[in-house]
Amino acid sequence: MNFSGVFEILNLRYQWEELVKDMVLPSKGKEGTIDNIKWFITSGAKGNRFRKGYDEALNIANQIVSIYNENTNLPSLHR
Numbered sequence: 001m002n003f004s005g006v007f008e009i010l011n012l013r014y015q016w017e018e019l020v021k022d023m024v025l026p027s028k029g030k031e032g033t034i035d036n037i038k039w040f041i042t043s044g045a046k047g048n049r050f051r052k053g054y055d056e057a058l059n060i061a062n063q064i065v066s067i068y069n070e071n072t073n074l075p076s077l078h079r
Helices: 003-019 034-043 054-072
Strands: none
Touching: 003 034, 003 054, 034 054
């Protein structure tokens, strides 16, 4: 991953953290770890789908996971 990719993910993570400040998440769920972001994609709709910013936060979360998967999917490590 190049520096621009790192900065892109960090920028997206910051945006996501700002959007989910007032949303219902598990404890420590507002931290932008990849596990919290994946949880938000799969389970975040339960308490948040009608909250302001949910759709944008979901879109950003999907972008982050997509970039993360592109950069960590190493064919030699997966069987």
